[in-house]
Amino acid sequence: MGAISYAKSTLDSWSNSNTITKNIVSSSAQGAAIGGVAGTTVTATFSSRGFTSKGSVTAGGAAGATLGANVGAIKGAVTGSVKYAVGSTAKYFGLTK
Numbered sequence: 388m389g390a391i392s393y394a395k396s397t398l399d400s401w402s403n404s405n406t407i408t409k410n411i412v413s414s415s416a417q418g419a420a421i422g423g424v425a426g427t428t429v430t431a432t433f434s435s436r437g438f439t440s441k442g443s444v445t446a447g448g449a450a451g452a453t454l455g456a457n458v459g460a461i462k463g464a465v466t467g468s469v470k471y472a473v474g475s476t477a478k479y480f481g482l483t484k
């Protein structure tokens with residue numbers, strides 16, 4: 388779908404199993420480390436010009452690490468872009484089909 392630019396982003400939470408921990412990820416490395424854990428669900432909200440888009444994906448492994456790295460890179464930057472694909476039940480931020 389191409390890239391969409393956002394002025395800011397907020398990582399709402401990472402959850403693993405039934406535990407939700409508040410984590411503000413500020414770098415690609417940190418995001419990749421957390422997102423790469425098997426069974427991790429990433430919930431991210433991106434806001435720009437009054438428009439908010441929210442999505443969650445349960446990934447872990449390489450896919451979760453990629454997603455976490457992308458979220459972390461955007462969070463750590465003043466401006467950024469994220470590619471997304473719409474799945475059947477969730478939006479997968481940072482992942483393309």
